[in-house]
Amino acid sequence: MENTDYQILLYYCYAKIENPEEYREEHHLFCVENNIRGRIIISDEGLNGTASGLVEDCQKYMDFIHSDPRFAKTEFKIDSFDKHAFTKIHVRYKPEIVHSSLRHLDPNVKTGKHLEPKEFKALKDQEDVVILDVRSNYEHELGHFKNALRLDIDNFRDFPEKVKELEHLKNKKVLTYCTGGIKCEKASAFLLEQGFEDVYQLHGGIIKYGMEAGGEDFEGKCYVFDNRIAVEVNKVNPKVISTCHVCGTNSDRMVNCSNSTCNAHVPICEECGWKMEGACSEECKENPEKRPYDGTGYYQKNTNGYNPYKGLYRKSDKAEILK
Incomplete structure (x- = not known):
């Protein structure tokens, strides 16, 4: 029987954080003390992370996030695995939870209409619909939705410039999608700002679509940002592209x-x-x-001498600096 003692969590939450550096330390320390590993970004505008751990530790971590009213709405995409998907924990502060060059946009104020996987599946093949992949080249070259429009971008921050090429689609329903949904929050908001009126996004992204709709018509594999590199999505009509x-x-x-x-x-x-x-x-x-x-x-960064406590202090004893 497959070992499913571990889980991989993919999540994000747009929410105002008044003291992100202070919260980063609290968040990092919780991960260290509960054997959570991964890459997590803390920003003034929210959280974004992929993390792994034992099932019980992942549950503690999800409870920790949900217990904070700012992040109570956070939705986790949960996958089973046989080991940690990371060798260490990094919790970093960055100006944005996904580098977009669209810091003026707040998805909590205005963004594209969220479509659940089954709604996306029902709508994607209609005549007046355009499916728009907002990911980078190396991601969509490995896998993408059948008939999707794919932009020639090396980084998501290039997306706003490429939207100029989509002016002729303003009379269409535009369905955006990405890996877990986070890029679509800003991408769909930007499309609305640029005068597109009928804009949607796949809620939970490709990962949730695979879990809840069988991944139908997603061709190829989905690139992920952990040790797995690429994962199967389509259980209905898979195809290597x-x-x-x-x-x-x-x-x-x-x-x-x-x-x-x-x-x-x-x-x-x-x-x-x-x-x-x-x-x-x-x-x-x-x-x-x-x-x-x-x-x-897959190549791990050198972990020699890695100390997850470096730069942290415990709130119970701020004088104690953990080297």
Whole structure:
């Protein structure tokens, strides 16, 4: 039987945080003391995170967030796993919970209409509908909805500039989607600001669509930001759409280039992975910064000397600095 002792949590919440640096320390310390690992962003505008832990520890973590009235509405996408999806915990303060260059927009004030997965599924194939992928190139090249419009962007912060190319679609219903829903909050709000009138977003993103609607018509795999790199979504009519970066054969096996100075996110088939030692090109294969390839194509940052308590203090004893 598959080991499901661990869970992976994907979530976000737009909510005003008056003292984000202070809350960052409180949040970080809770994670450390409850063996939660992952990448979490704390900002003046809210929370955004992917975290992993034992089932009981994840429940404590969700209870911790929900117990704060500011974050009571937080919705978690929960996936089972056989181990931690991260090697350490990072809780960082950043100006935005997703880098968008749209800090003036507050999704709690105005954003696209949320569609539950089954509603999205029922609407997506109608004649006057455009399905808009708001993710980056390396994400939608691995997997995307059938017939989706995909923008040529390397980072989400490039999205506002690309919207200029969509002027001819202002009379359409625009259905936005992303991995977990967070980018759509700002993307759909920006579309409304630019004069698009009929704007929607897939609530919970691709991940929730896979869990609740079987992932139908999502072609390929979904890129995720943890050790798994890519996950299956479609249980109804799956299809591999990506090709090996090296040989061109069909492959949805996503890797990071073993050359640390490149680190490109590309599909590479297993045969080419071993042949190229995890590198995306001959040049990268010969680079002295190439990391040892173990067949996964995922590389943890060096954890030597990592101390999760560094820079933290306990509120019960502020004089005690944890080195």
